[in-house]
Amino acid sequence: MIADTIRTNTYRLGILRNRKAMEGKVVLDVGAGTGVLSIFCAQAGARKVYAVEASSIVEQAVRIVKLNSMEDRVEVIKGTLETVDLPEQVDVIVSEWMGYALLHESMLNSVIFARDKWLKPGGLILPDKAELFIAPINDLVVEDRLNFWSTVKSQYGVDMSSMTDFAKKCIMNRDITVNLVTVEDVLSHPSKFADLDLYTVTMENLRSVRGGFRCECFGSSSINAFCVWFAVTFAGEDKPLVLSTSPFSPETHWKQAVLYLDEAVDVMQDTKSTGTRRREEEDD
Amino acid sequence: MIADTIRTNTYRLGILRNRKAMEGKVVLDVGAGTGVLSIFCAQAGARKVYAVEASSIVEQAVRIVKLNSMEDRVEVIKGTLETVDLPEQVDVIVSEWMGYALLHESMLNSVIFARDKWLKPGGLILPDKAELFIAPINDLVVEDRLNFWSTVKSQYGVDMSSMTDFAKKCIMNRDITVNLVTVEDVLSHPSKFADLDLYTVTMENLRSVRGGFRCECFGSSSINAFCVWFAVTFAGEDKPLVLSTSPFSPETHWKQAVLYLDEAVDVMQDTKSTGTRRREEEDD
Numbered sequence: 006m007i008a009d010t011i012r013t014n015t016y017r018l019g020i021l022r023n024r025k026a027m028e029g030k031v032v033l034d035v036g037a038g039t040g041v042l043s044i045f046c047a048q049a050g051a052r053k054v055y056a057v058e059a060s061s062i063v064e065q066a067v068r069i070v071k072l073n074s075m076e077d078r079v080e081v082i083k084g085t086l087e088t089v090d091l092p093e094q095v096d097v098i099v100s101e102w103m104g105y106a107l108l109h110e111s112m113l114n115s116v117i118f119a120r121d122k123w124l125k126p127g128g129l130i131l132p133d134k135a136e137l138f139i140a141p142i143n144d145l146v147v148e149d150r151l152n153f154w155s156t157v158k159s160q161y162g163v164d165m166s167s168m169t170d171f172a173k174k175c176i177m178n179r180d181i182t183v184n185l186v187t188v189e190d191v192l193s194h195p196s197k198f199a200d201l202d203l204y205t206v207t208m209e210n211l212r213s214v215r216g217g218f219r220c221e222c223f224g225s226s227s228i229n230a231f232c233v234w235f236a237v238t239f240a241g242e243d244k245p246l247v248l249s250t251s252p253f254s255p256e257t258h259w260k261q262a263v264l265y266l267d268e269a270v271d272v273m274q275d276t277k278s279t280g281t282r283r284r285e286e287e288d289d
Numbered sequence: 290m291i292a293d294t295i296r297t298n299t300y301r302l303g304i305l306r307n308r309k310a311m312e313g314k315v316v317l318d319v320g321a322g323t324g325v326l327s328i329f330c331a332q333a334g335a336r337k338v339y340a341v342e343a344s345s346i347v348e349q350a351v352r353i354v355k356l357n358s359m360e361d362r363v364e365v366i367k368g369t370l371e372t373v374d375l376p377e378q379v380d381v382i383v384s385e386w387m388g389y390a391l392l393h394e395s396m397l398n399s400v401i402f403a404r405d406k407w408l409k410p411g412g413l414i415l416p417d418k419a420e421l422f423i424a425p426i427n428d429l430v431v432e433d434r435l436n437f438w439s440t441v442k443s444q445y446g447v448d449m450s451s452m453t454d455f456a457k458k459c460i461m462n463r464d465i466t467v468n469l470v471t472v473e474d475v476l477s478h479p480s481k482f483a484d485l486d487l488y489t490v491t492m493e494n495l496r497s498v499r500g501g502f503r504c505e506c507f508g509s510s511s512i513n514a515f516c517v518w519f520a521v522t523f524a525g526e527d528k529p530l531v532l533s534t535s536p537f538s539p540e541t542h543w544k545q546a547v548l549y550l551d552e553a554v555d556v557m558q559d560t561k562s563t564g565t566r567r568r569e570e571e572d573d
Binding site: 007008010013014015039041044045048063068069073150153158160161162163164165166167168171222 | 353
């Protein structure tokens with residue numbers, strides 16, 4: 006994860022640019038992992054950072070904090086955010102909570118819990134805004150994979166075309182498909198379909214993150230999937246800093262999420278694709 | 290799997306080249322999957338093929354056999370080889386049983402069971418020979434991944450060098466590491482360390498597949514791992530046909546297995562690396 010330089014650099018800058026807000030303050034790092042964000046906060050002047058991490062990676066965080074002689078300022082706490090007891094309220098919450106497609110197995114619930122229980126009124130959350138985007142794509146990899154079964158007969162003399170449906174079902178039944186989408190496969194400008202303000206979003210809101218979208222296709226092609234990605238924003242003293250996982254931005258470990266259609270749809274220039282996305286729990 | 294053309298083509302040729310042995314004969318396909326090998330056998334002239342498959346992919350095999358109008362010759366049977374009851378003894382056993390590094394989660398036990406229970410005396414097994422090879426390598430990917438932690442300080446101002454040991458442990462503790470080894474990373478000619486004759490090998494033999502190896506390095510480098518791969522051979526009326534998963538052969542889905550050393554060892558030209566490999570169950 007640290008090797009995802011886009012992610013780590015953006016977090017680092019997002020924290021360092023908030024020196025004024027960090028100076029002498031108390032920070033809570035939700036899901037601290039190896040503790041690298043906690044150390045960035047201490048470097049930005051935080052008086053105390055509580056690095057809360059539930060998994061066994063916490064042992065590495067303890068070693069790293071020692072190695073950097075930060076024991077006096079960074080306190081590593083093993084436990085879930087929901088159960089730990091901090092000695093004080095905090096001025097800042099920092100967290101790298103985003104899952105694939107933003108919310109897939111994300112830790113946003115823990116950040117909301119932390120905000121409601123431990124953040125002082127007027128405190129800072131980094132990042133403080135999340136946005137979801139969508140665009141129709143022509144996924145050539147999956148198209149090739151499905152077409153493959155129709156080519157087996159000419160290649161091996163065995164008709165395996167009946168596998169196309171089965172392969173399609175396997176792809177559709179996946180919990181989530183995460184691919185690196187090629188810019189050339191994106192068929193329109195992206196459409197933002199949801200916004201989350203981390204100061205106000207509630208766990209109840211997360212049960213149904215939804216929004217309409219409207220995309221106009223660049224030219225003749227075939228839509229066989231929609232691609233979903235996110236961006237999060239760090240407010241700053243100067244201008245805000247955006248960590249984007251768009252296919253138009255440099256690659257991150259989040260790549261993009263791909264939602265396949267049952268059937269591909271041919272499109273021309275300016276063909277509009279519109280829709281509403283809601284979380285599965287809400288589907289009939 | 291079918292998309293692994295090296296695998297499928299070699300099996301197809303290995304079967305078709307045995308037309309004389311197949312003609313009018315009865316075949317058992319152990320772990321038939323989609324049934325493609327069974328159909329190759331029918332195409333090679335088999336009178337009857339029993340395609341035994343335990344997983345739910347068997348339903349696809351049934352559809353594919355129908356699609357190819359082979360129902361009279363290919364009988365798909367859902368079940369484990371160890372429990373199915375065939376109406377007759379067979380002349381030929383065909384199976385694609387090989388796992389990573391040949392024996393990792395392989396189905397060779399089922400092939401041996403099938404041979405002992407169902408193969409007529411003098412019957413044919415395809416493939417009938419398996420060989421294991423080893424060579425020292427310099428795995429640059431893992432070296433870079435481990436070195437990475439020493440570079441975090443200069444990049445982000447946080448000393449994370451203590452993660453190197455942890456990352457190394459994570460790599461060593463993996464059940465098996467399967468990578469595509471680059472030819473340039475291989476530091477010597479390969480050494481064959483084990484042979485299996487499918488007509489005679491026993492389940493007891495499989496508990497301890499072992500053999501010595503001796504490799505002489507090409508030149509100055511550093512060995513940080515050994516790479517293991519296999520080849521299987523189809524006897525034929527003309528010359529035998531080899532399906533090799535060597536890093537020097539075209540890529541297959543088996544790639545190669547990589548066994549990392551605790552510490553890298555510097556070598557020069559003609560440095561000898563020797564050893565014995567035994568299955569883990571035997572380790573102290």
